[in-house]
Amino acid sequence: MEENWDSDGEGWDTVQAPVAASHNVGVSGSSTNRGRTRGGYTRGQGQHYNTTWRARGGHHSESRNRGNFRYDNTNRKVITISSNKVGRVIGKGGSKIRDLEYETDAKVKIGDSSGYSTEITLFGTNDAISKVESLINELVEERKPPTPKENPNNHKNAVSTATNEVSIDRNEYMMLNENGVEVIDWDKLNAACDKAQKEKWERLPKVNKNFYREDPTVSNMTPAEVSRWRLANNDIKVNRTFEEKEGLPPIPNPVITFEQAFQDYPEILKEIYKQGFKQPSPIQSQAWPILLRGDDMIGIAQTGTGKTLAFLLPALIHIDGQPTPREEREGPTVLILAPTRELALQIHKEVIKYEYRGIKSVCLYGGGDRREQIDTVAKGVDIVIATPGRLNDLTKAEHLNAINFSYIVLDEADRMLDMGFEPQIKKSLFDVRPDRQTVMTSATWPSGVRRLAQTYMKDPIQVNVGSLDLAAVHTVTQKIMFVEEDDKEHTLYEFIENMNKDEKVIIFCGKKATARHISTDLAVKGIECQALHGDRDQIDREAALEDMLEGTVNILVATDVASRGIDIKDLTHVINFDFPRQIEEYVHRVGRTGRAGKTGIALSFITRSDWAHASELIKILQEANQDVPDELQKMADRFSAMKLRKDRDGGEKRGRGGWNRRGAYY
Known part of the structure; x- marks a missing residue:
């Protein structure tokens, strides 16, 4: 099983795909439970949903059910290829092996390597095995360099029109350096590539871009x-x-x-x-x-x-x-x-x-x-x-x-x-x-x-549109609450208990683990919610948004994957359970509410560890004509003083303030 970095950059996705290794490399076809989750509980448990095998365009429908491809694992054939060519069969992130399986209705499993050779087991019907074996043989056969062809302009270079690859006459682009050693003449080679690229663009159809008639x-x-x-x-x-x-x-x-x-x-x-x-x-x-x-x-x-x-x-x-x-x-x-x-x-x-x-x-x-x-x-x-x-x-x-x-x-x-x-x-x-x-x-x-x-x-x-300076939308009331780290959960649950039925809230967390913990804890308390973060399967992420849009739930616990591109028009509150690592993300989180002319409230929990953001946060609040708490200004002053001391002394001393029992910053 291979773990690939998710394409949205937010977390790791589990992919059923082979990974080339020195010894054992396998393809897992096991199905996984995927249901729609509410507050940590899974609906539709026991229903198998496999991401690798899907229903395909109507053919072999009697043996392929969406989410669960069934193949005859008793009919198999083992072939052996050179270990240094296994990558050709697997492809980037397992893309080639998935294409082989799709095109032939066979199953391919990369097996043990003896060092110089690697076993590949093929499953399926005789016809499917024959097809996939033929395709694998084509992939691993020795690739001969293309035969040079004289082009109409008598150039020695053969340029592929489908790609940017240029086959060159090696001798034409070599030269002797000052030591008499033969090296590549990069200036000449780059000039040839630029010329080939230009010729490629010139063969494309023209583009119309002007469609405007001014009123x-x-x-x-x-x-x-x-x-x-x-x-x-x-x-x-x-x-x-x-x-x-x-x-x-x-x-x-x-x-x-x-x-x-x-x-x-x-x-x-x-x-x-x-x-x-x-x-x-x-x-x-x-x-x-x-x-x-x-x-x-x-x-x-x-x-x-x-x-x-x-x-x-x-x-x-x-x-x-x-x-x-x-x-x-x-x-x-x-x-x-x-x-x-x-x-x-x-x-x-x-x-x-x-x-x-x-x-x-x-x-x-x-x-x-x-x-x-x-x-x-x-x-x-x-x-x-x-x-x-x-x-x-x-x-x-x-x-x-x-x-x-x-x-x-x-x-x-x-x-x-x-x-x-x-x-x-x-x-x-x-x-x-x-x-x-x-x-x-x-x-x-x-x-x-x-x-x-x-x-x-x-x-x-x-x-x-507006100032180039970082600014939050002015239709949102920004509130700051100073809490100790250990008190944040209690403060959050107190807020949720006092929510009105028609209010909707996104709770932003800094880590996926925190989002999982809070959504599960809310479910245990009998409070329906949804979760949106990189560890959730795509079907569950879409279900989470759908439930919020439909009003089935009114609490979404999320990481910054939800700070942009999420348009829930009736969202009333944003809670920053964890203050973001970058002030830009604060602005985007706040922008989830107060949309389309409506108003909203953004509540941020600030702990002593957030003092580095105090100065930037003050600028955001002032630009939007929001109240700036005295405690926040004191945090900014203390952080600035600490930096000056550190620069002056060259030391590593760190000083952090806190709040006394009366809520004043010291």
Whole structure:
């Protein structure tokens, strides 16, 4: 059994897949109990639900039941391959072995290794065993270098059009260094690769990006009117992110109505009217003209401001407006990358609300049925919403061709960088055409996001809704409660006992173990709740959100996996049981309530160990015109004094305050 880092970065998922080891390597096909959990108890226990074997497209339905694939383990064959080729059969994270099993209806188990050779046991019908053995033999056979072919331009290099690989004449790219040793001439080789890459892009069909016709009312807005409108709408600031260049068109004026943005797209307007919206949000008013015109854009706005719809509707128009018919394209047109599976699913729910000319989408995320996702992609989709890990998995396994993505969205870019997804983002965008349109959204503007924009965007326009300084939504009342660590649970349960029936709360914990403990303890006390964290199976995570949305339960115990992308419109309270490690996460936690014009309350438990965050928290409270407790200011002063002492003395002394019986900080 292999443990892979979950694609949303929050925890470890257990995957039924083989792992290459020096001796024993096996594939587990055991089924697991998966039910919907309420407060630590499992509903539907005893029902077997296996993530590896799923119902497949109707064939062999008599022997395949969804969640439990049955095979004849008495009919088997043992073959032997070289140990240094076992990786070819297994594939990254077990992807190749899963594909072999799916394609042949056989079962493959990697067995003992004698050092130089490894046994592989094949289970299934005679026909299935024969098929899988043939495929394995193809995988492990010696790979001969491709025969050089003379291209029409008499170059000695043979370039693969399907990949970026270049077969080269070795002698052409070697040189003698100052010591007379033959080495690679990297300058010449890199130049050849750049030329091959450029030729590859030139063979792709052209991309249409401009679909905007400015309404006369918008065109006639004076600069003073535009400035007044932006100031009145959360002090929007719009500018070129980097240096101004000659020849770039001026930044478009904002639209005030839906009709001004989509006058040429009545089907889009019809879908907007169906949702009951009255007018665009500030970010939408300014983003739609920019994106419909084909510019790259960075949207900096707090959560719950309508960023998803801001980039989604132009994406639909972009898909339909390309010169190559959709059925003739080699892959999807739009890619939306999100940091967590919850946010990816939330975006997917928004996408499917808008029916426009048969456009199809798929949501790719770790923990979901990989084969089902592959089948959906194979049938043809226009929009891919994905977490970075699963996207790279399917791209590397050649189930998804990223070359034709011409509209890219990096949603919650700051969160993706915080979670360490920058390498996966680079891999995802490496093979995407350079003339794409790129959109980036973020709640903050740290240096990492700026670096990402410089690397992957072309002359972007930046739209800031509100201040660039970190700020919490102003519709939330932020309250601070000073407690000792050992008293937090008692204080939490006291709050829950006094909750009204119509109130809903998310309780944020710093660790998965804490979330498990609290949800189980609440269940023992007879209080119904749900839990959302990385140790839960995907089906249970989705069930937890569904129960909160439906009102079946009104308490959700969660880690920061729920701090973004969770939209529970009637959420009344957020409780920070553990203060987050980064102040940015505090802002996003608070933003789960007070959404869509409603008000909410955020209650944070502060212990003496949280004193390092006091100064930053004070800034957040002051910006939102919230009360700043004297005790919090004292914590900030003591921490600042400690740092000065430490810097002056070069020592490691640490001083921490506490609260006396009267609740005063000392």
